[in-house]
Amino acid sequence: MLIFHGGVKQDASPQELQANMDKWFAWVDKLHKEGRYVSGEALLPGGKLVSDKSTATDGPYTEGKELVGGFFVLNAANIDEAISIAQNNYPDFEYGGTVQVRPVMKFDM
């Protein structure tokens, strides 16, 4: 699973935004073609942290830099391959975005 943190440039121009989106599109297309893409979702900013029965606080990660913008679930042979996919394709490094790479646990049933 690739979890995307930050990387949104709020004041980008329409042209820059579209160029950025086209990069994402190209990446998603490539992942589909390679049969790697499983799923993905964008997350809206804001959210609550529920820590017990009666409290729900803002968070976690409400700072722009840490904010999770979305995630992809991909097929990769191992974590190194997943890292290299992120390193070579993630379009938002230039905007300070980062990618958290996590293996999803598989259960042999």
Next chain:
Amino acid sequence: MSPPIHQTVDHLFRHESGKLVAVLSKLLGLQHLETAHDIVQDTLLQAICTWTYHGLPDNPSAWLNKVAKNKAIDYLRRGKNFRVNISPEYSYLLKSEYIFTPTINQLFEEDEIQDSQLRMIFACCHPSIPVQSQIALALKTLCGLSSSEIAKAFLVSEETINKRIYRAKEKIRNEKIELELPAFDELPTRLEAVLKSLYLLFNEGYNSSHPDQLIREDLCEDAVRLAYLLTLHQKTNTSKVKALLALFCFQTSRLGARLDDRGNIILLKYQDRSKWYQPLIQKGYYYMDAAITEPFETSVYHLEAAIASLHASAKNFEETNWKGIYFLYEQLYNIQPTPIIAMNKAIASSYVYDKHFALEQLNQIKELENYYLYHTSIGEVYYELNNKAEAKKYYEKALQLTTSKQEQQLLQNKIENCLQTLQ
């Protein structure tokens, strides 16, 4: 899951943002241009998030339109109990839920959007705003360019552009400029100011001093788009507007033939005319015909379009109707006796009459001492008179005066040529 379709139209965001800023400014009032920009920016950010993960919607423009509309409705509802920013024209909306949504829906219809853009053109080109600020504001609001992109296009600093936009907004505030169509008696003069700005915008794109071909094409395309918008509206579809659009079409048709593979300039004489974009030339003729109306009017735009059409219809450089072009430049000079037109007239004369006559005319022009093309033109006539030594002198003068790499390369080549024959 089937792969989402990922093909966006070029400049979709830029063009849509221009439309939406116009319509939102109509709703909120031009005094709240900032808010309109913010809502549009929000809309685009939301589009990125949604589309990246779920693919493009069937109709991306309609999607953006709907989301921006909903954001505007939210903004107004949220602010209802406070003093929300809204144009006086629409302030009654906040009092009646019954007409609120239908009226806003109506505003976001295609013909209303066009009307808003038209009003925005007039607002941006308001005569009390300095011309340079008019152009910067138009590019920002109508064409969706950022200050840094405008700065790049004009080869000035971002700070300069910000200042120009600031000045424009200050005028909008102080003069209480709103989004409205000029009254009937004001229309001709207001339209004149709009055309002048569009003409300058186009020239900025068309002039060869910019290192980046793509930026130049974008500016030209924007000028064409705005001029086209003027022709869609009965009140502004005047013969001058059509003549200006014809001129733009002819000029734009040659953009693809003006640079070689390495980005060097190719002069008209050496351009591969099969690369001129025929559909645009045809459009040029179409608007040219449409521009000839009763009562007959000859504006500078008519004359310039006519000159461009003679170039466009010539099979090759030698067979160009130079006589016709010279005649048109004479007419043009009568209306607008500027040194640049005098220069072009003289150049045309060198192909119709005598090269010595042309030289004499060129030498009589006084105000162009610092204009590289002036010296290039004199050099060119000397070159054709086979006076390579004199030609070289003028090319060298021109070389000192241009900062464009492409122009410098072109002049270097010419100097090189002179040297070879001199040895």
